[in-house]
Amino acid sequence: MAARPALDIQTAQALDAADPLSRFRQQFLLPPAANGQPLVYFAGHSLGPQPRNARAFVQEALDDWARHGVEGHFAGRYPWLPYHELLTETTARLVGALPSEVVVMNTLTVNLHLMLASFYRPTVGRDLILVEAGAFPSDRHAVASQARWHGRDPADVVVEVAPRPGEAHLRDDDILETLARLGERTALVLFGNCNYLTGQAFDMAAIVRAGHAAGCTVGFDLAHGAGNLDCRLHDSGADFAVWCNYKYLNSGPGGLGGAFVHERHHTADLPRLAGWWGHDKASRFVMGPDFSPIPTAEGWQLSNPPILQMAAVRASMDLFDAAGIANLRARGDRLTQCLADWVDCLPAGRVRLLTPREPQRRGSMLTLHVPGRAAEVAEQLQAQGIAVDLRRPDILRLTPAPLYCCFEDVARAGQALTALFD
Numbered sequence: 001m002a003a004r005p006a007l008d009i010q011t012a013q014a015l016d017a018a019d020p021l022s023r024f025r026q027q028f029l030l031p032p033a034a035n036g037q038p039l040v041y042f043a044g045h046s047l048g049p050q051p052r053n054a055r056a057f058v059q060e061a062l063d064d065w066a067r068h069g070v071e072g073h074f075a076g077r078y079p080w081l082p083y084h085e086l087l088t089e090t091t092a093r094l095v096g097a098l099p100s101e102v103v104v105m106n107t108l109t110v111n112l113h114l115m116l117a118s119f120y121r122p123t124v125g126r127d128l129i130l131v132e133a134g135a136f137p138s139d140r141h142a143v144a145s146q147a148r149w150h151g152r153d154p155a156d157v158v159v160e161v162a163p164r165p166g167e168a169h170l171r172d173d174d175i176l177e178t179l180a181r182l183g184e185r186t187a188l189v190l191f192g193n194c195n196y197l198t199g200q201a202f203d204m205a206a207i208v209r210a211g212h213a214a215g216c217t218v219g220f221d222l223a224h225g226a227g228n229l230d231c232r233l234h235d236s237g238a239d240f241a242v243w244c245n246y247k248y249l250n251s252g253p254g255g256l257g258g259a260f261v262h263e264r265h266h267t268a269d270l271p272r273l274a275g276w277w278g279h280d281k282a283s284r285f286v287m288g289p290d291f292s293p294i295p296t297a298e299g300w301q302l303s304n305p306p307i308l309q310m311a312a313v314r315a316s317m318d319l320f321d322a323a324g325i326a327n328l329r330a331r332g333d334r335l336t337q338c339l340a341d342w343v344d345c346l347p348a349g350r351v352r353l354l355t356p357r358e359p360q361r362r363g364s365m366l367t368l369h370v371p372g373r374a375a376e377v378a379e380q381l382q383a384q385g386i387a388v389d390l391r392r393p394d395i396l397r398l399t400p401a402p403l404y405c406c407f408e409d410v411a412r413a414g415q416a417l418t419a420l421f422d
């Protein structure tokens with residue numbers, strides 16, 4: 001039952017007109033629906049839409065390449081040699097880190113492996129990896145293969161913390177209880193900060209506190225948190241984090257990932273998989289045999305980065321920076337709450353909300369359990385110009401991302417859903 005009346009189109013339009021963040025919608029190329037109008041794009045947790053300025057940023061890099069050839073490393077308005085540094089400040093503000101703690105490089109799973117190479121250091125008696133049940137497959141493959149890499153059987157060392165039977169999400173207390181019980185035998189705790197499927201957000205600082213108290217290393221996968229939640233990574237105390245830039249962060253298909261390494265580790269004697277781009281900048285081109293890592297997160301870089309992809313990340317990060325993640329989170333919460341109000345009006349028993357209701361336990365995504373009808377509902381919504389994400393057989397994910405989705409989108413989707421279940 002609805003706690004309050006669901007948002008109608010007129011009220012939604014008034015809210016849009018009154019919110020200064022509404023102007024960012026114009027900065028995106030939202031794919032057109034069949035009728036030529038922009039899609040209600042609720043699939044940004046999967047692939048964000050294209051920022052309008054991405055083409056110009058990529059074009060500029062292409063032009064520099066044409067004009068300067070190899071000299072493009074030093075010439076042009078944005079030389080390639082320090083190009084990744086253009087993303088440092090904006091990325092640090094986005095995830096709540098010190099500039100020295102972040103770097104944009106590689107892709108998510110690659111970065112996860114690089115971080116695990118440094119931060120999963122099993123010893124006899126302390127070799128468990130604690131993860132959320134229902135983690136994204138790539139994360140599970142990564143930890144399982146790291147366990148094998150260290151001569152362990154994943155069945156012995158990878159421990160999943162699961163929701164209680166019949167419950168959709170994890171209780172915070174159960175995470176902490178598991179840490180209290182297994183912490184002494186746990187080498188690494190790896191959680192999403194927002195689960196990709198249920199949308200449950202975890203209390204990172206609490207997990208870090210409990211993990212560190214038990215002597216564990218604690219890392220996060222922010223694939224569904226970066227650009228969605230106000231992550232405050234540095235203050236959380238997390239040892240490391242990784243994310244991708246192509247979901248909430250709109251940097252294009254296969255776009256580059258990001259990594260965070262807490263400053264306390266920058267000069268620590270950690271094993272790492274090294275490459276020349278992680279080597280001290282002053283002596284990188286001396287081309288000597290010894291590896292002297294940059295004493296920041298940049299020290300984990302491997303290769304000279306793909307500038308064309310990085311240009312697209314820049315386009316998006318500039319928009320996030322102009323909007324501010326705290327502002328976006330507040331707007332995202334309002335949009336999501338309005339969508340939840342509509343969902344509450346749908347017939348119980350035919351639709352169940354799997355995402356936690358409390359704003360601090362979710363971001364801008366709602367997961368609906370629609371037994372028997374999810375595929376059909378997704379198809380009908382798409383036909384009406386509303387793009388959602390189907391996880392077969394019964395799951396729909398709807399993401400009113402605050403940078404380009406608006407209140408009117410939410411009202412339209414709510415009306416369409418209501419009609420479909422009438």
Ligand SMILES: *Cc1c(COP(=O)(O)O)cnc(C)c1O
Nearest residue numbers: 107108109136138196221223244
């Ligand atoms: C999207 C996603 C990935 C994808 O990894 P890539 O290496 O970017 O292909 C991995 N983990 C999580 C939690 C994700 O949401």
